[in-house]
Amino acid sequence: MSPSLSAFPLKPGSTIGILGGGQLGRMLAQAAARLGLHVHIYCPNPQAPAFEVASASTIAAFDDQQALQDFARSVDVVTFEFENIPLQAAGLVANIAPLYPNRQALEISQDRSVEKAFIEELGLNVADWWQVDTAKDLAKALAQCASPALLKTRRLGYDGKGQISLDQSHDPVQSFAQIGQQPSILEKMIRFEREISVILVQGAPDEVRCYDVPCNQHKNGILHMSSVPSGVADALEQQARDAAIKIAAALDYRGVLAVEFFVAGAPANPKLIINEFAPRVHNSGHWTLDACLCDQFENHIRAIAGWPLGPTTRHSNAQMSNLLGEQVLDWHTLASRPDVAVHLYGKTGSQAGRKLGHMTKISPISD
Amino acid sequence: MSPSLSAFPLKPGSTIGILGGGQLGRMLAQAAARLGLHVHIYCPNPQAPAFEVASASTIAAFDDQQALQDFARSVDVVTFEFENIPLQAAGLVANIAPLYPNRQALEISQDRSVEKAFIEELGLNVADWWQVDTAKDLAKALAQCASPALLKTRRLGYDGKGQISLDQSHDPVQSFAQIGQQPSILEKMIRFEREISVILVQGAPDEVRCYDVPCNQHKNGILHMSSVPSGVADALEQQARDAAIKIAAALDYRGVLAVEFFVAGAPANPKLIINEFAPRVHNSGHWTLDACLCDQFENHIRAIAGWPLGPTTRHSNAQMSNLLGEQVLDWHTLASRPDVAVHLYGKTGSQAGRKLGHMTKISPISD
Numbered sequence: 001m002s003p004s005l006s007a008f009p010l011k012p013g014s015t016i017g018i019l020g021g022g023q024l025g026r027m028l029a030q031a032a033a034r035l036g037l038h039v040h041i042y043c044p045n046p047q048a049p050a051f052e053v054a055s056a057s058t059i060a061a062f063d064d065q066q067a068l069q070d071f072a073r074s075v076d077v078v079t080f081e082f083e084n085i086p087l088q089a090a091g092l093v094a095n096i097a098p099l100y101p102n103r104q105a106l107e108i109s110q111d112r113s114v115e116k117a118f119i120e121e122l123g124l125n126v127a128d129w130w131q132v133d134t135a136k137d138l139a140k141a142l143a144q145c146a147s148p149a150l151l152k153t154r155r156l157g158y159d160g161k162g163q164i165s166l167d168q169s170h171d172p173v174q175s176f177a178q179i180g181q182q183p184s185i186l187e188k189m190i191r192f193e194r195e196i197s198v199i200l201v202q203g204a205p206d207e208v209r210c211y212d213v214p215c216n217q218h219k220n221g222i223l224h225m226s227s228v229p230s231g232v233a234d235a236l237e238q239q240a241r242d243a244a245i246k247i248a249a250a251l252d253y254r255g256v257l258a259v260e261f262f263v264a265g266a267p268a269n270p271k272l273i274i275n276e277f278a279p280r281v282h283n284s285g286h287w288t289l290d291a292c293l294c295d296q297f298e299n300h301i302r303a304i305a306g307w308p309l310g311p312t313t314r315h316s317n318a319q320m321s322n323l324l325g326e327q328v329l330d331w332h333t334l335a336s337r338p339d340v341a342v343h344l345y346g347k348t349g350s351q352a353g354r355k356l357g358h359m360t361k362i363s364p365i366s367d
Numbered sequence: 368m369s370p371s372l373s374a375f376p377l378k379p380g381s382t383i384g385i386l387g388g389g390q391l392g393r394m395l396a397q398a399a400a401r402l403g404l405h406v407h408i409y410c411p412n413p414q415a416p417a418f419e420v421a422s423a424s425t426i427a428a429f430d431d432q433q434a435l436q437d438f439a440r441s442v443d444v445v446t447f448e449f450e451n452i453p454l455q456a457a458g459l460v461a462n463i464a465p466l467y468p469n470r471q472a473l474e475i476s477q478d479r480s481v482e483k484a485f486i487e488e489l490g491l492n493v494a495d496w497w498q499v500d501t502a503k504d505l506a507k508a509l510a511q512c513a514s515p516a517l518l519k520t521r522r523l524g525y526d527g528k529g530q531i532s533l534d535q536s537h538d539p540v541q542s543f544a545q546i547g548q549q550p551s552i553l554e555k556m557i558r559f560e561r562e563i564s565v566i567l568v569q570g571a572p573d574e575v576r577c578y579d580v581p582c583n584q585h586k587n588g589i590l591h592m593s594s595v596p597s598g599v600a601d602a603l604e605q606q607a608r609d610a611a612i613k614i615a616a617a618l619d620y621r622g623v624l625a626v627e628f629f630v631a632g633a634p635a636n637p638k639l640i641i642n643e644f645a646p647r648v649h650n651s652g653h654w655t656l657d658a659c660l661c662d663q664f665e666n667h668i669r670a671i672a673g674w675p676l677g678p679t680t681r682h683s684n685a686q687m688s689n690l691l692g693e694q695v696l697d698w699h700t701l702a703s704r705p706d707v708a709v710h711l712y713g714k715t716g717s718q719a720g721r722k723l724g725h726m727t728k729i730s731p732i733s734d
Binding site: 009011013026028030033034035036038039051052053055161286290293294302308309310311313315316328331332335336338339340341342343344345346347348357362364366 | 393
């Protein structure tokens, strides 16, 4: 039985429950506090950076049924900051409190194979792909692909983890061993001109808004920079927004949804190919904190609390760069720049490649 | 002995101590968290809204010496969110941790008589005023003033509290009784065209910046609206900034300082008269949250942590309105407006006249 929604919209003073306590959870908690909402963070990691900006905390594993139930009973709505929350945990919580985005969005996004099939069924483009459950599947797929490709585990990959690039010269048995012989997919490598993303927010059914489309650059599989405006043609941006809206509608979605696209094909005749979607606030939307009156975090909170959506327009151009590992040691120089906002996540240690903060350079739209 | 400043600038991961836990403390705490700094709030009121966005809390009275000392030892720098912190508490803390703004700024701003004398000594204008320690003093002052006037207690007045308006027709004995026979001042009432304020931030000596000057409207002694641009002539704004910078320099100041001015005299020959200053972030600077890349709260934290100051330029025009008491019940309508950001402070209850939130309407500068 689904919990009642009669309390929506949630009044100021209500409590938002967030599964996960990383930087996304932290920025969601900060947005909720600005709206006079309380926040309860659930995370197994006692050092999680979201705890210190939240009014209530549960440090417990995602298989601790009692802790999950107590958490769900203490909040008015539950959301999550990453899509690898165990489904069982999400289901347990959703029996007690409304869960947004819903379990279906979570389930589909957790499995690359299911996700691609879902996108294709909507008539949208993905890269050619093959399901790989054995080394033999991989050999067959590599032969059919006949082009450089990516072998990706179906589950638990992010920021370039859980994937290797290969081509027909690679030994399928070795490559499949390298990825841990896990259920995987082989994906044809796309030669793309640019990567863009749509950050969409959907509230009540048919109430949907998109932020301006950023152009995204990656380094070593991790987002390096997002820029708005994207530089791609308006018509192509509109096509991307339409695709994202189609996905949100099919998922009966509530909250912020991020959809990543490759801009491929000949420059005169560009074609959008969907890389993946994330049922949550997204790194390529961090620029909204400094270039929009209402950022992606606040709009996610508004959507899941049943509030009217905030404006997704921007007042400035923006260029967001992640601060990874030791880059954060440069905080003093970055904080000296007149056109830059520095955001640090309060994480301890400076492990290489770890997302410890980001910075946004803004400039007038008229420039 | 003053504590050492060798640790400055404070690295991310350091702890900011804040005396007071109201909405100003809350917004300071949120700004500090965005910079990766931890926050410890000290406040006697267990319901204080700043507690829930801070990593550490002390609920104790301002005369609890042990609690104050423990608090000071646990932080790297101390600041305050209101100027009526008992001086003894500030002194106790300042012996253990650096206190910014300094004790002198606090001491002067706590006493209207001392404050006015200090401003006059700098060659800046204040309204004609008389010290009133007895009903006889008041009778004499009213006769000399020969004009409508305000009787204000020297200490602990804010938002129109601790003051009454009167003229020569009033009985001095009754009026002095009405204000509790406290040490007071009589201040000639200024016929002003507008009220403006300067929100200044000073970091290292000679590093000083001002936000654009807002025009402020009050209702019932409480700030109702602040608008930028102010509508007053550039030269007059510059004169106001110069006066504020002079005050900050004389106080050897560090942090955000707010100075309130009346624009009086003939429209063709306007004259600035200083109403008062506040050694802290200020309600008339709340618009900076939505119209500037770096708001007054972040710049206060940067200044007291020894960081480079952030830009004080604005990307938008802004109009900030306070949400008092029951006005906050209108949150759903306000949140529906496309050009408005709503900020709620997470306070319980909706007592008449209490500051429970604010809203900012922004518009492009080019409009």
